[in-house]
Amino acid sequence: MPLNIPNLLTWARIILIPLFVGVFYLPPHWLSPPEQNEVATLIFIAAAVTDWFDGWLARKLGQTSAFGAFLDPVADKLMVAAALVLLVKLGRADAIIAFIIIAREIAISALREWMAKVGAARSVAVSFIGKLKTAAQMISIPMLLHHGRLGELDLQRLGSVLLDVAAVLTLWSMAYYLWKAWPEIAIHGK
Structure with a gap:
């Protein structure tokens, strides 16, 4: 696995998934429901931006790799699946x-x-x-x-x-x- 900035951004997106889901399991005295919504929204948007940015950066820096081409869509699908399951659980989807x-x-x-x-x-x-x-x-x-x-x-x-x-x-x-x-x-x- 080549360690480069695009691949590190993809790994960061995967690491954000438990944090993203965990926001909704924090006690209300840590984050109120409206704050949970805001934090989860920001985490998801950050992940979506890194999805675009890591691909652009890989092409720009000539750091595309077979591993990156494999890992990037996996990270996307994991984040989207986690968000959809969470939205169903919350009654929003x-x-x-x-x-x-x-x-x-x-x-x-x-x-x-x-x-x-x-x-x-x-x-x-x-x-x-x-x-x-x-x-x-x-x-x-x-x-x-x-x-x-x-x-x-x-x-x-x-x-x-x-x-x-x-x-x-x-x-x-x-x-x-x-x-x-x-x-x-x-x-x-x-």
Whole structure:
């Protein structure tokens, strides 16, 4: 594993996950529920920013690596899954929507791994629809974590709508990746 700044940022994102979840298990005299929401929102946003920044930095500094390419999406999926499970537990996200998003992430990760083994990884490279899904997710989750208003905006309502949009895009992108992989599945699935 190359120790460089992009990989360290990715590891930091993974280390933030227990801290992020733990915020909601602190006694109320340490952090009130509104403070828990604010701290968790800030941690999630920091993780999302490091996700963008570590990839940019790796390319800029010429520090891309196979390990970094593996670890980065794992860190993303762990953080998103932790946030979704937490939001369901808090009653701020629908369990079926969270299940759809998490199940798709697992299924497509497995598909990508299998496609790499058969030498067809390019067929399931990240698509525009996948990027839209990620954007909807990464915007909705902090809104649901904040669980309040921002001026006239009801962030809980807007976050719920965006998470529903993310679920639709999740299914759409999964169908797209399966369609792209179908020739290899048909050949190697016999």
